[in-house]
Amino acid sequence: METGLATSHNRASEDPADQASPWARIIYEGLIEADIKHVTYVPDAGHGRLIDLLDSTPTIRMTVLTTEEEGIAIGAGAWLGGERSALLMQSSGVGNCVNMLSLLESCRLPFLTIVTMRGEWAEFNPWQIPMGRAVPQAFEAMRVRTIRVERLDELADALSAAATLAFDDDQAVALILSQRLLGRKKWVTK
Amino acid sequence: MGDEVSAEKKDARLDRRAAVKALLADRERLLVVTGLGSPSYDVFAAGDSDANFYLWGAMGGAALVGLGLAVAQPERPVAAFTGDGEQLMGLGGLATIAVTAPKNLSVVVLDNGHFGETGGQLSHSGRGVDLGRVAQAMGFPVVLEVDSEAHYAAARAAMADMASGPKFIAVRIANGEKPRMLPARDGAFLKTRFRAHLGFPVR
Numbered sequence: 001m002e003t004g005l006a007t008s009h010n011r012a013s014e015d016p017a018d019q020a021s022p023w024a025r026i027i028y029e030g031l032i033e034a035d036i037k038h039v040t041y042v043p044d045a046g047h048g049r050l051i052d053l054l055d056s057t058p059t060i061r062m063t064v065l066t067t068e069e070e071g072i073a074i075g076a077g078a079w080l081g082g083e084r085s086a087l088l089m090q091s092s093g094v095g096n097c098v099n100m101l102s103l104l105e106s107c108r109l110p111f112l113t114i115v116t117m118r119g120e121w122a123e124f125n126p127w128q129i130p131m132g133r134a135v136p137q138a139f140e141a142m143r144v145r146t147i148r149v150e151r152l153d154e155l156a157d158a159l160s161a162a163a164t165l166a167f168d169d170d171q172a173v174a175l176i177l178s179q180r181l182l183g184r185k186k187w188v189t190k
Numbered sequence: 191m192g193d194e195v196s197a198e199k200k201d202a203r204l205d206r207r208a209a210v211k212a213l214l215a216d217r218e219r220l221l222v223v224t225g226l227g228s229p230s231y232d233v234f235a236a237g238d239s240d241a242n243f244y245l246w247g248a249m250g251g252a253a254l255v256g257l258g259l260a261v262a263q264p265e266r267p268v269a270a271f272t273g274d275g276e277q278l279m280g281l282g283g284l285a286t287i288a289v290t291a292p293k294n295l296s297v298v299v300l301d302n303g304h305f306g307e308t309g310g311q312l313s314h315s316g317r318g319v320d321l322g323r324v325a326q327a328m329g330f331p332v333v334l335e336v337d338s339e340a341h342y343a344a345a346r347a348a349m350a351d352m353a354s355g356p357k358f359i360a361v362r363i364a365n366g367e368k369p370r371m372l373p374a375r376d377g378a379f380l381k382t383r384f385r386a387h388l389g390f391p392v393r
Contacts, residue, residue, distance in 0.1 A: 066282030
């Protein structure tokens with residue numbers, strides 16, 4: 001399957017696999033454009049399509065984590081070695097990251113994470129709510145800037161802005177994908 | 191195993207400063223990341239270098255910083271020096287390293303069986319957890335135990351070897367504090383210095 005850059009940001013993909021989560025290809029293209037070489041992740045059903053796209057891209061190294069904080073340390077090492085990385089996680093993983101986020105401020109390191117939200121919109125699992133609600137405060141407490149995306153048409157621009165802040169300005173940035181953007185159906189059927 | 195054997199093993203534990211100095215002798219192109227506390231002091235005491243990146247926090251992260259670095263710099267050998275306490279906090283990270291499988295990475299655990307920075311409480315390693323066997327079970331293809339001076343050369347050769355890895359090297363060191371030898375604490379400085387060593391311009 002073609003996973004290159006043929007699809008424009010502003011046009012819906014023809015690929016049926018993109019229909020369920022059209023945001024995934026936008027993120028994929030944005031990561032390629034931002035010259036991301038390493039993507040670390042704890043899988044999330046919401047990230048499934050994006051992970052498939054990235055997995056089939058030979059220029060990107062994918063690393064599966066046992067817990068999200070690992071991605072912060074790996075990303076720090078990658079940057080020391082001259083390469084850009086991004087961390088994919090679900091909102092429940094944000095709390096796992098708190099102390100490891102100290103690395104970023106202490107070393108003024110670039111950091112880009114893409115967080116799929118749970119616990120805030122048409123959520124069926126009450127256990128997702130406490131951490132979902134605490135995501136902005138947890139990031140703020142550790143001085144990670146958050147850019148929240150509610151609408152598909154603002155996603156490409158938001159990701160590009162986040163990557164620029166991270167890698168040109170040595171900032172820690174979390175792109176938060178709202179649960180409404182991700183869509184409610186897949187949470188109850190998957 | 192009787193008490194006699196354990197006592198003998200305990201006596202055989204190495205001096206940490208001497209061990210780290212020996213492991214880093216003739217390090218050549220080796221890039222080094224160190225875990226918070228004594229491993230940072232030991233590596234600094236062995237000789238400061240622009241190719242050293244010292245962590246002063248982020249407990250559990252040293253070996254993983256080494257992983258990211260090893261993947262981004264596949265032509266350079268990379269070693270992460272840390273302690274048993276830190277590595278126990280990052281056991282999952284050993285699994286992540288094992289499945290990523292960079293051949294140029296060594297995780298060197300200076301194992302005294304204690305939380306040395308916080309008053310010397312007995313750690314899990316000191317209570318019987320064998321980190322070398324953990325690494326083996328995770329899938330590290332090379333696991334070495336260094337418990338005498340005779341093993342230093344093999345450990346140095348393993349760290350320099352780019353053909354098989356990742357390597358897990360457990361160094362049996364004696365418990366007890368050493369005079370503090372403190373590297374720079376400014377993380378942004380250490381980052382910039384390290385990247386400049388690799389040829390990345392200061393921005």
